Amino acid sequence: MKNTTISIVALAILSLPPTLALALDGNEILAQVDRNMQPESYEMYRKLINVEPDGTKKEFVLYSLKKGPSTAVALFLQPASDKGRTTLRQDENMWLYIPNVGKPIRITSMQSVVGGVFNNSDILRLDYAAEYNAQGVEDKGDSYLLDLKAKSNTVAYDSLKMTVDKNTLLPTRIECYAISGMLIKNLQYSKIKDFGDDLVRPSMLETNSPLHKGYISVMLFAKIKKRAVPDEVFTLNYLSKIDELR
Numbered sequence: 620m621k622n623t624t625i626s627i628v629a630l631a632i633l634s635l636p637p638t639l640a641l642a643l644d645g646n647e648i649l650a651q652v653d654r655n656m657q658p659e660s661y662e663m664y665r666k667l668i669n670v671e672p673d674g675t676k677k678e679f680v681l682y683s684l685k686k687g688p689s690t691a692v693a694l695f696l697q698p699a700s701d702k703g704r705t706t707l708r709q710d711e712n713m714w715l716y717i718p719n720v721g722k723p724i725r726i727t728s729m730q731s732v733v734g735g736v737f738n739n740s741d742i743l744r745l746d747y748a749a750e751y752n753a754q755g756v757e758d759k760g761d762s763y764l765l766d767l768k769a770k771s772n773t774v775a776y777d778s779l780k781m782t783v784d785k786n787t788l789l790p791t792r793i794e795c796y797a798i799s800g801m802l803i804k805n806l807q808y809s810k811i812k813d814f815g816d817d818l819v820r821p822s823m824l825e826t827n828s829p830l831h832k833g834y835i836s837v838m839l840f841a842k843i844k845k846r847a848v849p850d851e852v853f854t855l856n857y858l859s860k861i862d863e864l865r
Contacts, residue, residue, distance in 0.1 A: 645753025645765050651788045652781075653688075653746040656820050658845040660686040662864075665840045667742070669735030672833030679733050681742075682865055684846070688749035690853040693742060694861040705858045706732055708743035711773040716858035723855050728775040736804060736826045736836040740775035747781070750774045761785050776803060787811075789820055804828035814843045 657663075667679040680697040691708045695701040703718040706726070714723035715732055726732065728740035751767035751774070759782070767779040777798040782791050793806040805828070808821035824838040851857055852864065 645756035645763075645767075646748065648756060648763055648783060648788065649751065649753050649765060649767070649781075650748045652783055652790055653748050655788050656790070657685070657843055658816075658818065659688075660846060660848055662842075662844055662846040662848075663840065664842040665838055667733055667735070667737060668837040668839070669733065669737075670835040670837070677734070682861070683743075684848050684852060684861070684864065686848045686850070686853060688746040691743045691745065692853055692858070692861060694865075703862070704732070705861050706739065706743055707853060707855065707858055708739075708745070709853060710745075711771070713739055713743065714855060714858070716855075718859070723858060728773070736828050736831055736834055737838065738775060741806075741826070741838075747779075751779060762791070772798075787819075791821075802829055804830070812840075814840075816845060818843060 661684070663683045663685070665681055665683070667681065669677045678697070679695060679701065681693045682696055683691060683693040685691040689708075689710045693706045695704040705716040707714045707716070707723070711728065713726045713728065715726045716723040726739055729738050731738045731742075733742065747767070751769055753765050754768045755766040757764040757766075762785050763783045765779070765781040765783060767781055769777050776795040778796045780794040780796070782793070783789065784791055789811070790806075790808050792808070795803045795806065797803055804826050807825045808823070809825070810821060810823040811819060812822035813819045814822075820843075822840045824840075826836050826838075827834065848864075852861070
């Protein structure tokens, strides 16, 4: 009788509509969000804009490469004062290379090489599924609300509340929390754009923080393209040569 009951439950789950079956597993949604946001390996151009309370702006242009779920590198193209600086991320380990300053410097995820509200973890973003597990998922009608918990204490944010559009499986808003439960920052995705090669995703990310009242930082994505990149690119010895790959 027990086996019969299990079989009936299994058949009931298998008969659910695909979207509802997916909603039962937040980690599956999260993995699909990652793939909808970017290819597994790619190159990217983007602009970062820091806006101060008085309206003063500072802009940066970066060229980035990413391979797999946990390696990324970003080269500064503008402004001239930062040109040639390069940041590297391998899992939770990060470095900053400054031309003519010797060996790369270790940096942390919560620091920011550009100032403003974006930290190094935001700039060298890994796959969300590489850093977080979904502890719960709520069906909000036209969206899912994912309750995400960091896999380790080295991750920049202890937990996230991610709102995901149900039709596109793209994030629209993310709330980032410290281990104390304090809200650190809000991330807002907008301006859906077709980047080609079946990649349709937000082209703008805006962030603000209750810890930095009046400050806003914006990330504008100009190009994201699939690209196979050798492993050696994501090493300390290669940081001075990233510009050669453009």
